[in-house]
Amino acid sequence: MFFSGFTLTTLKVNDIPWRLRSGGAGPALMLLHGRPETHVAWHAVAPAFTNRYSVICPDLHPELPPQRQAEDLLALATAMGHDRLILAGQDAGAQIACQIAALAPERVAGVIALEALPGMNHTGRDDMAYSLAQYESCWFGQLHPKPEAGAVQTPPEWQRAPDEQAGIFAPEAVADYTHMALWPQSTSSYWPQGELSLQCPLLVLWGKSGRIGGWYDPPTLWREIAHGHVSGHALDASFFLTEEAPGEVCKAFEGFLSTLP
Template identity: 55%
Template sequence: MFFEGFTLTTREINGVVYRFRSEGTGRQTVMLLHGRPETHAAWHHVGPFLAADYRVICPDLHPERTPAEQASDLLELATVTGHDRLVIAGQDYGAHLACQIAAAAPERVQAVIVMEALPAPDHTGRDDMAFSLSQYDCCWFGQLHPKPESQTIPVPSEWLENPLPSESIFAPEAVADYLSASIWQYAVPVIWPVPRARLTCPLMALWANSGRIGGWYNPLTLWRETTTGEISGHPISGRHFLAEETPVDVGNSIRTFMQHLTSA
């Protein structure tokens, strides 16, 4: 069942309507932040897996708002839903936002989990042409006319197939949600703070063993420069959409990390 046991809710926060799912019991709360171009539905496997032991909240992001505005919004959303202390896990865009929230409210964020992401200020200037051209849009714009104009689809092409290919890692319900949501339609260019405020909490980094992040960089080396807290992490099978490619590995990694926080 899709997001079994979870309640879908909307709440106005700072004049903006946030849609989110929540469920679970326990003393710890984990907030799961999706990446681009998905919605909270990306966590439909991992959320219920974690809800057996933790309180889980999965909001849709509002990328037309600045990182600082979203950090304020999501902290307020946590407050009004009864979540004071948080562990925040995020995928790519959501990972950077998790760090933004942790920097804004270190007294409330117990730890951060970043998936398929590098510290933005450290990444700027480090990438070479090969890395730049491997980015989804750039790989098309780097080709001759008319390829860029005809092929710049901002979503994986299999999402547009009906029905989805049988071998797809994506659930039909999730893809329907991604395509019906408009949260990325009005996204603004993101300017992450430089220099970014140094984090003080533990941080775990997860990256795809067949993806670009680990192929170009040592993620732990870069993330170690962002926090005075304990650093851990490891690669996971997959290419990028880890929560949907290998949800059990992601869920177990998050659970083990949170158990370590409790025992530390």
């Protein structure tokens, strides 16, 4: 069943309505989605943890700066009765999780970053493979159909999925992504502002067939800003880890959560 045991609600924090699903009981585990999705991206992962955690899955507010979102999500957790948090985020959600952890280190017990790097400085690291992979540049040097796919807001595979991709996205999830349309009004820069410093343990996950692992060794980059224990490994997926490999994601989460006090 889709999000079995969860309640869909909207809570207002600092005059901003935050749409979220919550379920379970125990310490707070906040799951933050990435682009171009909504909180529904966690539908195959979140229910696995409600027997031990209060799982909170909010929609982000991409039109707001990361600092403001971090402040509001901390206030949201407080309003729901949680002083301490474990955070997990995919892509842009990982950046918000890190902003929260840097803003209130005394409240964050651990962070899990999926398909994310700690910053956008690629100086001395980028190469031709990296440059050709960008949607904003070198379009006509990319393999078909990337130039065309990058020119629209909604990935075309969500509208007419090829056979090999059809099973990745649940119909309920696709309906939510297209109906909510969070990202078209997002800010031009989604990276946290200023230098971040993480004090808590960090788990880094990325897709074997995705870009991040092909460009970098993600844990090495995260150790530049994370001063707690950093671990991580690749999963059998490309980018949408929670929907391509939810079982592997859950297993990785279980191992990490078992190490936290």
